[in-house]
Amino acid sequence: MTLQVYKSDNETNLTAVYFYKNSLKDIKLEAKLKDNNYSFYFKPSDVITEKFYLKKSGNNFDGFWYDAKEKQLAVHLEPVNFDNYKSNLKIRFDDERLNLVKYKFLEFKKQKTTLYNNKEFVWYSEKHCNSDFFRLGNNFTEKNKALINPILERIHIENTLAQLNCTSSFEYSQGKGIEGNSTINFLNHDLLGFQISMFWDCGGAHPDFGSSGYLIDLNNGKQYGIDDILAFDKSVTGDSENNFDAFSKYRNDYFAPKLLDVINSQEHFEKPKNEDDYCDYTNAEYWRYAAWNYTEKGIEFTPSFYRAARNCEESFLVPFERLRKYKNPKFPYSL
Structure with missing residues (x-):
């Protein structure tokens, strides 16, 4: 769980999000603070389906969780020791540290193999959500695979975490808030080009969509942006x-x-x-x-x-x- 407290002159605002290890999908909670007592609610369609009543003591929280039928479970929260979740992966998210925890539970599984320009690409899915992406297959050189597959894996992890983090306070995430597809569009001895297109609806007033192009140097792993490729002026x-x-x-x-x-x-x-x-x-x-x-x-x-x-x-x-x-x-x- 992550809890953020914003204090201004006259009021205190809270946001809270938590996830279960078996699903990894964020659950966004409404939150209230009175004295040292924290109340969290999941309230789709204005109906409370679960709630936490917690009290803070030092850096820990203790209390109870309840479901819609008032089933009760004891809750104890303490700060995450991020030394247990160190990673060489550079994950680009504001809540990077919590993603380090989530990252440890990701499970990628081989789905299919496809050919493009007579080269093999292996497609993987992630267990907890709709997130498919590819790696270089067997008939690429070992050097190509050693350089490029970690880059492709990082892209897949970032997109998977974005999918798992896409949630709203109106409904439980099904891992479908961000849907998209990836297409390989260019390949020669030196360069791999592909596009990722996405549609996302994470609880805001307006769903949105967009695409991103990638061009990766197979010889050194460099990723080229459009300004690296074209220069309309010096x-x-x-x-x-x-x-x-x-x-x-x-x-x-x-x-x-x-x-x-x-x-x-x-x-x-x-x-x-x-x-x-x-x-x-x-x-x-x-x-x-x-x-x-x-x-x-x-x-x-x-x-x-x-x-x-x-x-x-x-x-x-x-x-x-x-x-x-x-x-x-x-x-x-x-x-």
Whole structure:
């Protein structure tokens, strides 16, 4: 269980989430604090189906759990010793430490083997939720597998944890709050390209969807972003974490307008005449953070619209020959 307490001048707000080792799916609780007494409720459709009454003593909590029929179980909580959950895996989540606990209970099982460009890919599922992903199979070199499979495993673990953490206070998670699929779209001696598409509904007012493209160097494990592949200006930077201003300026001044020009030269977009038509592909703003997908025939780009116009998001394939003049000089391979 994780409990977070937010204190302001006049009030105290709490959030609480817990999971069982046999399911690993988060259960989100409403919480109240009075004096030193903590009350947690799971309350779908405004009906309490389980509750905790706990009292804090030092760093521990003691009390009872009740179900809807008032069945009672004693509860004792104490701080997690994270020394028992050390991992070399870099998991990218705000609640990383609790994910280290959950990670230890993940179970991946081989499901099937597929071929792409005569190379073998082995697909795995995770026991506790809908989370399928692949690894390199037997006819890849040992060096390729040693370098790339840990990267693919980490991606699978991150996506699995996101799925298990996707929950709402309105219903129990079935491990389906994030659904998606992965497709392999490019493979040669040096590069592996694939796309992960997802739809998620984790209890908020608006479900959402999106996709992410990946291009991984089979020789060294480097993951290339779109700014590593294409450079519409020498000021190109893919480093949004350490220099967001420069990254944002490049995307706004060069990437978006020039990418739109390239795509528009083949698609011939027209500005919508009807003000109720939100799908304005002539607006460079929607291309600033376009999703991309590296394929055998070229790179697919999908403009990023605001949430209410998300259905406007359509993919447009730009053949490699149209992009070669914009190849980033630091990208070590031809397009």
